[in-house]
Amino acid sequence: MNKHDSERIAGLLSECHFQETLEIGQAEVIIYNTCSVRENADNRLFGHLSQLASLKERKRSLKVVVAGCIAQKMKEDLLERSPHVDIVVGPNDLGALPHLIRMSEEKKARLCQARDKPQQEITSLPSKRKSAFKAWLPIMTGCNNFCSYCIVPYVRGREHSRPFEEVLTEAQELVDDGVVEITLLGQNVNSYHDGNGRGFFHLLEAVSQIEGAKRIRFATSHPKDLSPEVIDLIAQRENICNHIHLPLQSGSNRILSHMNRKYTREHFLHLTSLIQERIPEAALSTDIIVGYLSEEEEDFWDTVDMLKKCRFDQAFIFEFSPRPGTTASMMEDRISKAEKQRRFRMVNDLQKEISWQKNRSYIGRCITVLVEGRSKKDPGEISGRTDNNKVVNFPGSSELIGKMVSVKIVDAGAFSLKGIAHVPRRTTSHENCVIFKGELQRISD
Ligand code: SF4
Structure with a gap:
C-alpha cells in the first residue's frame, strides 16, 4: 500500500510539472513516504533526515517532506523534533501535497496536514507507475x-x-495499457x-473475466474472511495466480485471541488443507510474529508445529516489538530480546529448510516466468516470478523484461529458483507443447 501511495505521489507531482531525479543534490523537493509497520522505521527516518543537514545548509530552497504512517502518527511533533522537515502530510491528505509545497515556498513556513478522515480518495489521484x-x-x-x-x-x-x-474500469484501463x-x-x-x-x-471473478487480463494477484x-468460494475461483481461473498470502501470526490459540485475530489454529489448518486439496499448484506464504508479549514456550511450540503442518513456501518472520499507540504497546512485554532472538532463529531455520525442500521439487520442470528486471544478485542474469510467486533467476537479455518466458529450473535455494530459458525442441507429430495453468509442459499425443 505504501509503494502504491508513492506512485500516487509521483503521479500527482508529475501533473504539477515536477520531474523525478536520481541525484539528491539536484532535488528541489525530497519526499520520505514512510511506513511504520516494520521495526525501526522511525529511527531509520530520523537517521536519513539528519543526513540532510549539510544539503539544507547549502540549498535553502530545498523542501523536505515526510508523508505516510509516521507523518500521521507524529503530526506536528515531527516538525518539532526534526528542524530539517518543512512539510508533514498524512496518507489522508496526500492530495494537498502540491498546495502544501507551494504554500511552504510562498510563506516560507513549515506546515503539517494530517487529518484523521480521508479528505479525498487516494485512488482518485493520478498515478505514475514504476513498472509498465x-x-x-x-x-x-x-x-x-x-x-x-x-x-x-x-x-x-x-x-x-x-x-x-x-x-x-481501472482494471480494464490497465489491461488496455499493456499491463500483464x-x-x-x-x-x-x-x-x-x-x-x-x-x-x-x-470482484475477483469480474476482473478475471476482462479479456486480455493475464495475471491477477x-x-x-x-x-x-478467506472463503472457500474464492479458493475455488482461483482453482478455476487460469489468470488468477496460484499464490495466497495468509498471515498466521501465531500457532497458539491463546496468543491468537490475545492478538484479536478472530480465528483459531484449527480454522487456519482447515483453510490450508482446502487450498492444498483444491489448488495443488498453489504456493502459500505467511507472516509470523515470535515473542509476542506473554508468549510462553508452549505457545511458541504451537507456532513451530503449525509451520511443520502447513509447510508454507515462504514466511516473513518478525520478533515482536510494540508499536506506540497500539493495544499491545500498553501491556507488559515479558519476553526478553535474547529470548525473542532465540525463537526467531529457530523458526527461521525451520522455515528455510521447508522453503528449500519445496523449491527443490521444481528442479527439472519448465515454468512460465514474468521477467521483472535484472537480478539483484548477479547482474548477468534476469529475474522474474512464476504464477505462484517463486522468484526465478536465469541468464538472459534485458529485452525480455516485461515478457513471459518459459524457464527450465536447474537449481533451487530457500529463497529463489535458478533456471535457463527453455527453448522448446522442434515439435514432431509425437511431441507438442501446451500451456496449462501458466506452465509449459511437454505432452505426447
Ligand atoms: S487485519 Fe490486523 S494486521 Fe492486518 S491491517 Fe488490519 S489490524 Fe493490521
Missing part, C-alpha cells in the same frame, strides 16, 4: 480489525471499499463489499 507491465490496483483502504499489535487502523482509518464499477500483472490491493481484501451485495469473490487475505 505490473500494477497495483487498490480495491479498498483502511482496516476495521484492530489486531492488538498493528498500527494500520490508527494511521489508515476505517475500512472503505471502492465502488465495484470503478475498480473494473495486476495486484488487487487492500489491508484485508476478503472483506471487500460494494454495499450492493457484491463482495471480493464477485491479490493481497492481503485475512484467515477469518
Whole structure:
C-alpha cells in the first residue's frame, strides 16, 4: 500500500510539472513516504533526515517532506523534533501535497496536514507507475480489525471499499495499457463489499473475466474472511495466480485471541488443507510474529508445529516489538530480546529448510516466468516470478523484461529458483507443447 501511495505521489507531482531525479543534490523537493509497520522505521527516518543537514545548509530552497504512517502518527511533533522537515502530510491528505509545497515556498513556513478522515480518495489521484507491465490496483483502504499489535487502523482509518464499477474500469484501463500483472490491493481484501451485495469473490471473478487480463494477484487475505468460494475461483481461473498470502501470526490459540485475530489454529489448518486439496499448484506464504508479549514456550511450540503442518513456501518472520499507540504497546512485554532472538532463529531455520525442500521439487520442470528486471544478485542474469510467486533467476537479455518466458529450473535455494530459458525442441507429430495453468509442459499425443 505504501509503494502504491508513492506512485500516487509521483503521479500527482508529475501533473504539477515536477520531474523525478536520481541525484539528491539536484532535488528541489525530497519526499520520505514512510511506513511504520516494520521495526525501526522511525529511527531509520530520523537517521536519513539528519543526513540532510549539510544539503539544507547549502540549498535553502530545498523542501523536505515526510508523508505516510509516521507523518500521521507524529503530526506536528515531527516538525518539532526534526528542524530539517518543512512539510508533514498524512496518507489522508496526500492530495494537498502540491498546495502544501507551494504554500511552504510562498510563506516560507513549515506546515503539517494530517487529518484523521480521508479528505479525498487516494485512488482518485493520478498515478505514475514504476513498472509498465505490473500494477497495483487498490480495491479498498483502511482496516476495521484492530489486531492488538498493528498500527494500520490508527494511521489508515476505517475500512472503505471502492465502488465495484470503478475498480473494473481501472482494471480494464490497465489491461488496455499493456499491463500483464495486476495486484488487487487492500489491508484485508476478503472483506471487500460494494454495499450492493457484491463482495471480493464477485470482484475477483469480474476482473478475471476482462479479456486480455493475464495475471491477477491479490493481497492481503485475512484467515477469518478467506472463503472457500474464492479458493475455488482461483482453482478455476487460469489468470488468477496460484499464490495466497495468509498471515498466521501465531500457532497458539491463546496468543491468537490475545492478538484479536478472530480465528483459531484449527480454522487456519482447515483453510490450508482446502487450498492444498483444491489448488495443488498453489504456493502459500505467511507472516509470523515470535515473542509476542506473554508468549510462553508452549505457545511458541504451537507456532513451530503449525509451520511443520502447513509447510508454507515462504514466511516473513518478525520478533515482536510494540508499536506506540497500539493495544499491545500498553501491556507488559515479558519476553526478553535474547529470548525473542532465540525463537526467531529457530523458526527461521525451520522455515528455510521447508522453503528449500519445496523449491527443490521444481528442479527439472519448465515454468512460465514474468521477467521483472535484472537480478539483484548477479547482474548477468534476469529475474522474474512464476504464477505462484517463486522468484526465478536465469541468464538472459534485458529485452525480455516485461515478457513471459518459459524457464527450465536447474537449481533451487530457500529463497529463489535458478533456471535457463527453455527453448522448446522442434515439435514432431509425437511431441507438442501446451500451456496449462501458466506452465509449459511437454505432452505426447
Ligand atoms: S487485519 Fe490486523 S494486521 Fe492486518 S491491517 Fe488490519 S489490524 Fe493490521
